[in-house]
Amino acid sequence: MTGRVVVIGDALIDELRDDAGVREFVGGAGLNVAVGLARLGIPTSLIAMVGDDAAGEQIRAYLAEHDVVLLPSPSEHGSSRAVSTRSAGGEPQYVFNEAAQNRRVRYGDAERAALADAPMVVVSCFPFDDAEQTDALLDAAASVPLAIDPNPRAGMLRDRAAFVRGFEKAAARAQLVKVGEDDAQLLYGTPLEELREKLSSLGVEAVLATYGAGGAAIDVGELTVSRGIADLPGRIIDTMGGGDAVLSTTVALVRDGLPGDEASWGYVLDRAMEVAAATCRSEGALLRIPE
Incomplete structure (x- = not known):
């Protein structure tokens, strides 16, 4: 494939607050996901809402630094921001600003051309509770294979039932869904095993399930x-990414x-676990490569 993978989702400033003080990261x-793909050597574009403000300039510069092509949607509320307060275990609790709660992307000629040329479109943290979007x-x-991570955030979730309907409508069209x-x-108030079965029943070709410290699994038909x-040197610093x-x-x-076979999927999961383990050994969500 010659086209760039296109990611559709959120772009914001992560403001981290903990005992060490306050730090900001582009996130x-x-x-x-878009920056992670680029760091793995995959040409990537990002369709996201970005404001014309100082935070937006910071986001644009960061994406340019990592060779991600930004196709920005305008924002009347400025750029999105998430303030996260860390617990003792390192898991963040998020509060989102008005822009993040009203995120919206638009598809003009440039966006549609990029989508038509993409080998895969990845959707992460999308407002599925907005039926129009x-x-x-x-x-x-x-016309493009879809990979979806619903990534719902309690602070941005307006209507849980509507989100589930929108997510399932999109998932039924997806080649890969991560949950x-x-x-x-x-979203469901059920164990992840039940959601895996539901997504498979909707026709998702590959369901990727992540269990944090419990690793990951993938369901492909009967397989x-x-x-x-992965066991890497050093301690876990930040699980955010x-x-x-x-x-x-x-x-x-x-x-x-x-x-098409168990060995190939095993390689995919092995590599994903290695990269995730390396990423969690640095602060922030920037993808890290073990080597």
Whole structure:
């Protein structure tokens, strides 16, 4: 494939507050996946809402530094910001500003041309509770394989039932869907195993399930492949970018077609676990490569 992978999702400023003080990072799940793909050597574009403000300039400069092409949607509320307060265990609790809660992407000629040329479109942290935006996404990406991470955030979730409807409508069209234990609890109030079965029943070709310290599994038809977390030197510093690293690595390896056997899927999961483990050994969500 010659086209760039296109990621559709959020781009924002992560403001981290803990005992060490306050730090800012460029982030957002969609942006993290796009930058992660670029760091893995995959040409990538990002469709995201970015404001014309100082934070927006920071986001643009960061994406340019990592060779990600930005196709920005305008924002009347400025750039999105997430203030996260860390618990003793390192898991962030988020509060989102008005821009993040009203995120919206638009599909003009440039966006549609990029989507038409993409080998795969990755959707992460999308407002699936907005039926109009969900329909616009599916229309714009109608002819391209989809990879979806619902990545719901309690602070941005307006209507849980509507989000589930929009997510399932998109998932039924997807080649790959990544879900975690938090997604299953927030959206369905059920164990992740039940959500895996539901997504498979919707027709998702490959369901990628992440369990944090419990590793990951992938369901492809009757085949299930599982892997534990990778054991790398050093301690875990920050889990914020772990799931995004798993998705970036998986998409990098399957963007031109899903593997057809257990050994190939095992390689994908092994590599995803290694990259996630390296990422979690540095502060911030920037994907790190073990080598």
